[in-house]
Structures are given as structure tokens and as C-alpha cells.
Amino acid sequence: MAGLLNISEPNADSHAQTLNHQNSSDDFLASLTDASQPTPHKHSREEIAALFDLPLMDLLLQAQTVHREHFTANEVQISTLLSIKTGNCPEDCGYCSQSGHHRDTTKLQAEKRIEVDKVIAAAKRAKNSGSSRFCMGAAWKHPSAKDMPYVVELIKEVKALGLETCMTLGMLDTNQATQLADAGLDYYNHNLDTSRSYYEQVVSTRSYDERLDTIDNVRNSGINVCSGNIVGMGESRDDRIDWVHELLKMPKAPESIPVNLLVPIKGTPIGDKVLAEGQLSVLEWIRTIAVSRICCPTSYVRLSAGRESLSDSEQALAFMAGANSFFYGDKLLTTGNSSQSGDDRLMRELGLTKQFAAPRAPKVLPVLDAMSGHQTQVVLAD
């Protein structure tokens, strides 16, 4: 039965669908968007694999159609990144320029925490350039007790500019997640990066379950979850399928899914291997975006690291695949990004418009007690 795939539909009465590559994209799409289904369709691993196997144009068509059912077409959310503490990270992530384990070979210049004023100045520039979200990243295993007042202050100050806030600071316990939520943090980025089975080829200083625990703590605190991957680290398609499946095993798919294309950094174990052996086809990254879009229809899917090396046409295909967010600004954390002027031109050529910021209110608000003249705090209900 060449060209035929069996796709089981777990939410329906055990009926199996047969998907013909040639002509049944519409039927399959209808099954994904059927309004009679009470809960969003959770794809099985077999279904995810079948999506990856589709002819590219069928996959892109489905992804773009699903995208338009849930989002305003041609509108993109844009975020600007800033590294607030760079390098000397105790973790040994094999792709990362910031790991202290690779510092002799990457020669990355480590930097201490950036002062609050400098972060605010960068956030103002991001806002003036049209970004709706400001993402702050720190090369920590986890924030220490003395880092918490600093990051809480950053969240409050950046929100006061009318920007959405995102942070990525490594592992968080429940108490830390609550503190960030109370300050009004909108998103927390914590990537699974790859499948559970490939994870040990990528990092040895922490476990996949520790990663999932932090994601749970973030979700339970009420902060939106941002969790994505890296494509092109030498993982197989099965690993990419397993990664999508992990997102669907969560109680709720992440609200934001950054799909990074590996930036191979000289001096990192994975970067050196990929530079020697060759990079994965960009089309496989585009497939991963499309499958993420179809399986997580209400999540923002973000073009993340790796855009600098891509042509306009490759990026256009990624938007066709359902991506609706990207990092804006000339720098990511330690590596370059597509230039802002180049991105403005590309958005004009593609007819894309920027989404406005919608930051959530902080849960804890400072108020002045009129009787005593002292500042106090009120905790807002959810």
C-alpha cells in the first residue's frame, strides 16, 4: 500500500483513519480541527511521525491552514533578547558557547550580572524598535537567593515600560517560580532541547526529568511556559518526533515553542562535530516547525537561533510552516542574529505585521497607605 499511512485518532471512537499522501490532506486536517471534539486533538507518536513523513507541500499546507484557524494570518510576535549574565555556566550543554566546561576552547569572555540601568536601557531600545517582548537570559544552573531580588526588580522595571517579559535563568524551584509570577513575569523559557533518549548525548550535568520539573513549577505558578528544542545537533528524526511527543505529554502544551536551528559554535563539542560532518538540511528544521504548529495549534512557534544563516526564501517557508514569532535585534545571547533592518525589509516583502504587547498584570502591586504614608503590597486574585 505505497503512500498510505495508518493514523489512529485517540479522541474518537477507536476509528482509524487512512491517510493517502496524494489527496487526503483535507480529511486529515478536518479531523484535527473538528469542532465536535471537546478537547484539542493530542497526536499519538505514530501520527507525529506520519506528519514528518508527508510530502513537504502537503505538510506546509496543513500547517498554514491550522495556523489560520487559531491566529491572525500574517501577524508575528517579536521578541528581543539580552544576556544579563554571560558565560562560565556550570552546566556542560554540548552546543553552548556559555558553558564553563568549554571555555578554554570557545574563549568566550564571561561577564558578571549586568546592572539594572543597563538592562532597562536595552529594554527601552527594544521597545522603540517595535519588539513586544523582552527576554533576559542568564548562564546559571539556577538563580541563587541573592539573584532573586535582582531578577524581580528587572521584571517590574521592564513591565513598567509596557513590554511583555520573558526570562531564562536555568532551574527554578516552586518558591522561585512563585516569586517571578508574583512580580508579573509573562513567560519563562526552559527548553527540553531534544528527545529524552538523545539528551544524555547533549548534557551530562542535569537530567531530562529535572528539566520537566522546572517546566511544571513554571506552569503551576501561572507563568506562561516557553519550551523548545534545537534541530541539527546530530539527533535523528525519531528524536525530533519524540521531542514533539514530549510536548504533548505535558498537561498543556507550552504557550511558546522556540525551534532553534543549531548555531555550530567552534570549540563546543557538538558545534565542532557538526562543522566537521556537515549540517542538517534546513528543510528538516522547516518540517519540525510545521509539525509543531499542527500538533500545538494554539502555541506561538518561534524562529529562534540560526536565522542569520538563512535566506529570505528559507525564512518565508518557515513562516508558511506556521511560525508566528521570531527574535528581533542584531544579537541573540552571544551570537549574531539577522539584522533589524534586514528583518524590517523581509517583513515588508512578506506582508507581515507586528503584534502589539499584552503584558499580564503583576500579582503583587505596591500601594501607598494614605493613612500611614508607608508603602505596602496588595496581592491580586487570579
Ligand code: SAM
Ligand atoms: N541557561 C538557561 C538554560 O539553559 O535554560 C538559559 C539560556 S540557554 C542559552 C537557552 C537556550 O538557547 C538553550 O536551551 C538552547 O535551546 C538555545 N541555544 C543555546 N546555544 C545554542 C546554539 N549554539 N544553537 C542553537 N540554540 C542554542
Ligand code: DTB
Ligand atoms: C531559545 O530557545 N533560544 C534563545 C532563547 N531561547 C533564550 C537563545 C538562542 C541562543 C543562541 C546562541 C547564543 O546566542 O548564544
Ligand code: SF4
Ligand atoms: Fe548554561 Fe544554558 Fe548554556 Fe546550558 S544552555 S551551558 S544551562 S547557559
